[in-house]
Amino acid sequence: MKNKNVKVERLVTQKGNKRRQFLKMSGLAIAGSGLILSCSDDDDFTENVPDLFDLGSGDLGVLNYAYALEQLEADFYTKVVNGSYWSGAAAEEKQILEDLYNHEVNHREFFKAALNANFDAELVLPESLEFDFSTVNFSNRDSVLETAQLLEDTGVKAYNGAGKLIETAAYLVIAGKIVSVEARHAAAIRSIRGNDMDDFKLFAGDDIVDSQSGLDGAENPSVIINAAKDFFVTPFTANQLP
Amino acid sequence: MNLIKFLDEFTSENLAKKGASRRDAFSTFSSLGKKAAIAAVPFGMATLSNKAKAATMFQTDDAVGALQLALTLEYLEADFYLKALESNVLDEDVSGKANAIYEQISKHESAHVTLLQDTLISLGETPGTSPQFDFTANGAFDPFNTDNPDAYVQLLALAQAFEDTGVRAYKGQAGALMGNDALLTAALQIHSVEARHASEIRRLRELQGWITLNERGEGMPAATQAVYNGEENISQAGVDVTTLGSGSPFTAIASSQAYDEILTGDEATSIASLFIAS
Numbered sequence: 088m089k090n091k092n093v094k095v096e097r098l099v100t101q102k103g104n105k106r107r108q109f110l111k112m113s114g115l116a117i118a119g120s121g122l123i124l125s126c127s128d129d130d131d132f133t134e135n136v137p138d139l140f141d142l143g144s145g146d147l148g149v150l151n152y153a154y155a156l157e158q159l160e161a162d163f164y165t166k167v168v169n170g171s172y173w174s175g176a177a178a179e180e181k182q183i184l185e186d187l188y189n190h191e192v193n194h195r196e197f198f199k200a201a202l203n204a205n206f207d208a209e210l211v212l213p214e215s216l217e218f219d220f221s222t223v224n225f226s227n228r229d230s231v232l233e234t235a236q237l238l239e240d241t242g243v244k245a246y247n248g249a250g251k252l253i254e255t256a257a258y259l260v261i262a263g264k265i266v267s268v269e270a271r272h273a274a275a276i277r278s279i280r281g282n283d284m285d286d287f288k289l290f291a292g293d294d295i296v297d298s299q300s301g302l303d304g305a306e307n308p309s310v311i312i313n314a315a316k317d318f319f320v321t322p323f324t325a326n327q328l329p
Numbered sequence: 330m331n332l333i334k335f336l337d338e339f340t341s342e343n344l345a346k347k348g349a350s351r352r353d354a355f356s357t358f359s360s361l362g363k364k365a366a367i368a369a370v371p372f373g374m375a376t377l378s379n380k381a382k383a384a385t386m387f388q389t390d391d392a393v394g395a396l397q398l399a400l401t402l403e404y405l406e407a408d409f410y411l412k413a414l415e416s417n418v419l420d421e422d423v424s425g426k427a428n429a430i431y432e433q434i435s436k437h438e439s440a441h442v443t444l445l446q447d448t449l450i451s452l453g454e455t456p457g458t459s460p461q462f463d464f465t466a467n468g469a470f471d472p473f474n475t476d477n478p479d480a481y482v483q484l485l486a487l488a489q490a491f492e493d494t495g496v497r498a499y500k501g502q503a504g505a506l507m508g509n510d511a512l513l514t515a516a517l518q519i520h521s522v523e524a525r526h527a528s529e530i531r532r533l534r535e536l537q538g539w540i541t542l543n544e545r546g547e548g549m550p551a552a553t554q555a556v557y558n559g560e561e562n563i564s565q566a567g568v569d570v571t572t573l574g575s576g577s578p579f580t581a582i583a584s585s586q587a588y589d590e591i592l593t594g595d596e597a598t599s600i601a602s603l604f605i606a607s
Contacts, residue, residue, distance in 0.1 A: 185577070186537065190587035192578035193570055200568050247517040250503070251510040259507060261566050263500040263520065264588040268539060270524035271589075275538040278529055287429035290529040291437065291522060301440030302518035303525070 142308075143210060144327035146254050147202075151212040152308050152325060153262070154198035156245055159318055160238050161195040162218045164188035167235070170225030180228075180279060187235070187272050194265055201261075217320035232280055239273035240295055240304070241315060242266070247305035252328065270303070388505070392512060393449070395502035397457050398594055399516065400445040402498055404459040405601055406491050407442045410435035412464065413484050416473035421481040430533060434488075434526045441519055448512070463606040469552060482548065485534050490553040490600075492527035493540065496589055497556070498597035499523060524589070539586040555600055559590050 142151040167173050168188050173181060202211040224230040246266035253259045274290040281289030296303055308328040312319075410431055413419060419427040446456040464472055464487065472483040499520035506513040528538030536546040542561040545553050563571050563584045570584045577583060592600070 182537075186539065186583070186586065189578040189580075189583035190539070193573070193584055193587040196573035196578075197565055197568060197570050200573055201566055204568070243521045247514065247521055250517045251513050253507075256504040256507060257566055259503050260500065260591060261588075263503050263517070264565065264590065266517065266521055267496045267500065267524035267527075267589040268587055270521040271528035271538040274525035274528035275532060277525075278532055278538075287426045288433040290430070291433055291525040296437060296522050296525070298436060299440065300444055301437035301522060302444070302515065303521040305514050305518050 140212060140323045142212065142323060142325045142328060145252070146258055147206055147210060148308075148325065148328045149249050149252050149262075150198060150202050150206075150258065151210075152249060152312075152328060153246070153265075154195070154202060154212050155216065155319075155323065156242055156311070156315075157191060157195040157198055158212075158214070158216045159218055159315065160191040160242060161188075162216075163220060163223075163234065163238055164191050166220055166223075166225050167231055170231070172226050172228050172231050176228070180232075183275055183279070184231075184235070187239075190268060190272070212323065213321075216323075218318050219320050220318065222317070232276055236273065236276045236280060239269055239276055241311060242269040243273055244304035244306045245308070245311040247303060248307050248311070250305075252308075388508075389452070391505035392509060393452065393454050394594070395505040395516070396445055396449055396452075396454075396512070398502060398597065399499065399519070400442065400449065400457055401460065402491075402495055402597065402601060403438055403441040403445055405462055405604060406495065407435070407438040408459065408462050409464060409487065409491060410438055412473050413488070416475065416480070416484075418473060418475055418480045418484050427481075427485075427533060430529055431488075434492075434530075437522055437526070441522075444515070444519075448515070461606040462604050464604055466552065466603050469550070485530065486549050486553070488530045489527070489534060489536075489546070489549065490556050492523055492530050494556050494592065494597060494600050495523035496520065496527050497592035498594075500589060501591035501593050501597065537586075540589065541582055542585045552603065555596070559592075561585050562588070562590050 142148045142155070164184065164187050167184050173184055176184070199211075199214060220234075223234045243266060246262050246269065250259060250262055253262060273295075277292065277295075278290040281287055281292070286292070306314075308325045312325055413431055414428070414435055419431055422428070449456040464470065470483045470487065471477040472480050472487055474480050477483070499516060503513065503516060503520075506516050531538050531546065534546065534548065540557060540560045543554075543557045543559065545551075545557045561581070563569055563581055565588055570587070571579050571581055573579055578587075
């Protein structure tokens with residue numbers, strides 16, 4: 088990647104909180120985003136308009152994409168295990184959700200480490216993306232489990248769809264090692280919910296696994312990011328991914 | 330088969346003949362042959378894309394080998410679940426849950442057999458025929474016999490071993506499908522379904538849905554240990570993931586659970602061979 092012309096700025100949000108503004112990149116990423124920027128060192132327009140971080144292309148793009156999704160999942164389960172539903176949940180559910188928290192935090196930190204070990208820091212998606220889980224009631228069992236199912240199923244589709252974009256075999260293996268754990272998660276959450284409704288096939292229900300072909304879902308990053316957009320507060324683009 | 334021969338097959342009339350008759354029956358894969366052809370033709374298309382570069386590296390021999398191995402494992406699973414459902418052994422679970430789970434898995438495994446056979450045909454290959462399976466593993470088990478008091482337990486244990494093997498085996502073959510987007514994606518889509526199955530069977534056996542260290546889990550016969558060896562790995566892409574932080578997400582237990590490991594083709598074949606009548 089040649090996008091080295093990067094600067095980091097601070098942005099004062101409407102709430103008055105300082106938060107890290109996304110890295111501003113010139114060159115290919117911006118050209119691809121469709122934004123019209125005259126010059127990267129023109130400061131006039133950067134005061135209030137955050138320039139968007141683009142995930143990049145190829146292995147970098149896929150790893151950044153996975154990092155974004157793992158941040159989303161890890162943040163969700165962090166809120167779950169700090170919520171009142173979890174603290175009073177039945178032992179089995181409590182254990183499952185704690186395991187999911189552990190796994191997703193581990194995945195998140197893995198991508199952070201792998202990205203920083205292999206790419207220039209300015210090309211790596213920032214840590215601590217902000218998420219909006221205002222639609223989730225962390226005191227409510229159904230709300231938590233439903234969201235967990237959505238996130239895990241989405242994770243499976245995302246990794247399945249991203250495999251073809253990976254250029255390096257070692258990364259494909261890593262994605263494979265993680266996606267099957269996401270699928271195990273999805274099935275476990277579905278299994279709990281299925282028991283509630285006497286649907287013992289929900290773990291791999293016809294709503295998620297095609298009953299003719301026996302295939303799970305696979306979606307391109309643009310589809311996944313659009314589907315999850317309400318959760319992402321910190322904006323970013325994926326203009327170099329399909 | 331080398332790349333040139335591979336391309337040659339796709340430019341011939343064979344593809345149309347072989348593909349067309351199956352197009353209606355197998356809608357998901359009906360265009361696979363065509364897509365495979367496109368992915369494998371690097372000439373004059375999108376010369377700047379990495380995809381084109383990858384396409385030139387795509388090794389058909391490896392891909393066909395991977396698909397044939399996958400087909401053998403799917404034959405094994407499909408046959409196992411059909412026999413399990415016919416045996417009535419699962420009626421031991423009077424809630425009907427075990428039967429429902431096996432029905433759903435059986436449907437998927439049989440579909441995977443058809444998919445893989447059709448895919449191989451669309452690639453101009455002859456799908457391997459199903460081996461004769463011996464689910465007693467030379468007399469060690471008797472899972473379909475309602476007179477065997479341990480039949481139900483054995484039926485569940487074998488399912489767990491097959492599903493956890495399937496997850497690892499598909500993962501090990503993914504690299505062989507790189508460069509062919511349609512094949513790779515389909516294999517990944519099967520792989521995650523196997524993982525859903527594995528999780529549910531494990532939970533039916535009152536284990537966690539994920540694998541801890543190299544533990545085969547309570548009640549699993551020692552003969553299945555090969556399915557779990559290596560799962561204790563904590564080094565991912567050269568990173569020791571236990572060192573990435575502190576607390577519960579970074580214990581050896583959590584770090585092993587968070588990543589499933591591959592089986593090589595040889596390892597998967599050797600596990601499957603325990604159940605192939607010689």
